[in-house]
Amino acid sequence: MRRRVIITPNSAPRLPSNGRPGRSRIANGLLALGVMLAFSAVGVQLVLLGARANAVRATLAVTEAAPVNFARPDIIDRNGRLLATDVEVPSLFADPALVLDRDELVEKLSTVLPDIDPRQLRGELSDRSRRFVWIRRGLSPKIAQKIHDLGLPSLAFRKELRRAYPGGELAGHVLGGVSIDNKGVAGIEKWIDDNVGVEGVHTAEFSDHAPVRLSLDIGVQHSLEDELDIATRRYKTHAAAGLVMDIRTGEIIASASLPRVDPLFPQTAYDPGHIDRLLTGTYELGSVFKTLTIAMALDEGLATSATVLDVRQPLTAGGFTITDLHPAGRPLSVEEVFTRSSNVGAAMLAVQAGTDRFMSFMKRIGVTGLMKTEVGPVSAPLIPKRVDQIELMTMSYGHGIAVAPLQFAAATASILNGGKRVQPRYVRFTDTPAKPEAVTSELTSREIARLFRLNVLDPSGTGERAEVPGYRVGGKTGTAERADNGRYKEKAVISSFIGAFPMDQPQYLTFVVLFEPEANEESGGHRTASSNAAPTTARIIARIAPQLGVAPLAVSTTQ
Amino acid sequence: MRVLNFAAFFLALSSAFLLYSLSYDTRRLEARVLEKEQLARRARSDIAVLKAEKGHLSRPDRIDPYARALGLGPPRPDQMSSSARLAITQPVEEDHR
Incomplete structure (x- = not known):
């Protein structure tokens, strides 16, 4: 049915008298167009912004x-x-709530990550209340x-x-x-x-x-590690450790303990075979300890380097007898006690000092207290609870007292640093350290430096093989039998060499510790420090001295 | 009155449009800042990886065997001398005649 439209006079559009649309109608049309354009522009903006936001979100x-x-x-x-x-x-x-097929996921993932535990992963993915695994x-x-x-x-x-x-x-x-x-x-x-x-x-x-x-120097660190590696192979050692320290500042230039640990697996360092032997292990270091005993005797005024001690007879105390490895068969001066590494001579000096004075010096020098470094706390030294005469005697040549190699090195550095205390540092600070405490006199320091050099120069000295032409090396050897279940193992020794260079003005201290080296062809059939730790030190110094900017002197002037 | 109404209406409309534009400009700028931040972060990440790679490639235990293969090694004391000991020779004047 057609709908009829009735146009009444009121509802008919009013036309102007000339019969064309009026101005208001044009204005309305323009307005509508404007609004439409505005909304279109807004729409375009929204679309553009949406697209851009999606792109950003996708990267996020x-x-x-x-x-x-x-x-x-x-x-x-x-x-x-x-x-x-x-x-x-x-x-x-993974989001367990979105996992459609657990078995498929685990199976496919195993092709890329073969070491994944499928059972554990299935278990974790089965908990759909978790949104994050x-x-x-x-x-x-x-x-x-x-x-x-x-x-x-x-x-x-x-x-x-x-x-x-x-x-x-x-x-x-x-x-x-x-x-x-x-x-x-x-x-x-x-x-x-x-x-x-x-x-x-x-x-x-x-x-x-x-x-x-x-404070480490990568080049020196590599040289030290490399030479310790060579020593480990050459002398078939169980382990090895070494450090290079700036005597004046205490900065550790290189510090290594073999076997190494990978910093990506730091938990390995807790394995007894992989500990940092410089800080975490405490050892009876043997004759290197005589450095401290003789420094004590000199500093306390008990003796001079020229003082002669009758070391011909072994010493006995508490049912034990103390002898020399290579008896001189004649009285020795303190200087010779050092260079010939006489146990009897060192023990006599300790007895002369007495327990209190000896222990007080060791405390002052820093080997009996606790030490902390940026790398971590140093293992506390093991000292006999009661120090009678026999303990005093054995401690004088590095037995019956176990210290961490780093702590011992710091004590020796303190003596060589003009008697000023040295605190080992692994981080380089720009601040000026506080004035260090004096632990020995400068005279003692100079005398120990001289004995160090003499021990390398003297053909009868134990450190002869540590010499590096031009670099004026000095030092002291130490060979200690290793204690195991309360008994010393004769063929398992800790062999070490504490060295310094250049000895006319000591700048750098080196400490090499070899654990259970074998007596083989390379060491001339010996397992003593003079035949393994001393030559290892020489090789290390020959490599690092140029890196550290130590100028060599003509060989003729270094003797 | 009519003109005033129209003027007010257009003013309101243009203000709204201006506001919209400003709002969108701000959002667009925000998005651009975010993009730039992403780029900067990616660049920092690349720099970190490159730094690590450089450190890895220049580590002494890698360089050492190459250097030795080229006949290089730690300097020996006899290879060093002080500047005072260096013989300074005068260049010989050539006769160009």
């Missing part, structure tokens, strides 16, 4: 808020060479791409910070390591957490802290 998809991890400052050596830094790595997680953290970009290519929708990546150690195992014990969350758990890394500060971050944001500059 893998960097959304992650569980807290820590941004750490870089670690560099004294010359600015990189030892540790943070890098961004993808970590894989870590599968593997710190993946390489290549592995992440392979996983991405599997096309499993419930898997996603998050960017995290991971610690990288470009030098690998170099200085591993010193650096320590971090946890899965990039938090320091050992060594310098832990010190950084406690003293420099690390920033908790939700995404892979790098630290704004200035790098932490260590």
Whole structure:
């Protein structure tokens, strides 16, 4: 049915008298057009903004808020060479609620991550109330791409910070390591957490802290580790340790303990076979300890280098007899007691001093107290609870007292540093250290330096094989039988050499400790320090002295 | 009055449009800042990786065997001398005649 429209005079559009649309109608039309254009513009804007936001969101998809991890400052050596830094790595997680087929996911994932535990992963994915399950953290970009290519929708990546150690195992014990969350758990890394500060971050944001500059020198560190490696092979040692210290500042230029640890697996350092033997182990170091006994005798005015001691007869106390390894068969001067390493002579000096004076000196020099470094606390020295005459005698030549090699090295450095206390430091500070406490007189310091040099120059000295032409090396050997279950093992010795150079003005201290070296062809059939630790020290000094800028003198003027 | 109404209406409309534009400009700027931040972060990440790679490639235990293979090694004392001991020779004047 057609609808009829009735036009009444009121409802009919009013036309102007000329019969064309009026101005108001044009204005209305323009207004409508304007509004339409405005809305169109808004619409276009919205579409553009939406597209842009999607693009940004897409790039953000893998960097959304992650569980807290820590941004750490870089670690560099004294010359600015990189030892540790943070890098961004993808970590894989799953959303169990989105997993369609657990078995398929686990099976496909196992093709890329073969070491994954399928049973454990299935168990974790079966709990659909959880929306987040870590599968593997710190993946390489290549592995992440392979996983991405599997096309499993419930898997996603998050960017995290991971610690990288470009030098690998170099200085591993010193650096320590971090946890899965990039938090320091050992060594310098832990010190950084406690003293420099690390920033908790939700995404892979790098630290704004200035790098932490260590006192280590990578070149010297490598030379030390390399030479200790060679010594380990040459003398078939069970383990080896060594350090290079700046005598004037206490800065550790190199510090190594073999077998090494990889800072990526810091927990290895807790394994008894991999501990840092310089800090964590305490050992009876043997005759190197005579350095301290003779310094005590000189400093206390009990003797001079020329004082003669009758060492022809063995000493007895508490049912034990103390003898010399190579009896001289004649009285020896204190100087000779040092160079010929006479146990009887050292014991006589200790007895002459008495327990109180001897122990008081050892406390002053810093071998009986507790020591802390940036790398961690040094193991407390093992000292007899009661020091009778026999204990006093054995301690004078480094038996019956066990100290960490670092602590002993610091004590020796204090003597050679003009008698001023040396505190070992692994971090380079720009501040001026407080005026060090005097622990011996300068005269004692100079005399010990002279004895060190004499022990290397003198053909009858035990350190002859430590000589490096031009570099004026001095030092003292030590060979101690290793204690095992309360008894000394004759063929298992700790052989060491405490050295310094150049002895006309001692700048650097070296300490090499070889654990259970064999008596073989390389050592001339001996296992004493003069035939293994001393030549190892010579090789180390020959390599590091030029790196440290020590100018050699013409050989004729160094004698 | 009519003109005033129209003027007010257009003013309101243009103000709204201006506000919208400003709002969108701000959001666009925000998005651009975010993009730049992303770029900076990516660059920092690349720098960190490059730094680590440089450190890894220049580590002494890698360089050492190459240096030795080229006949280089730690300097010996006899290879060193003080500047005072260096013989300074005068260049010989050539006769160009």
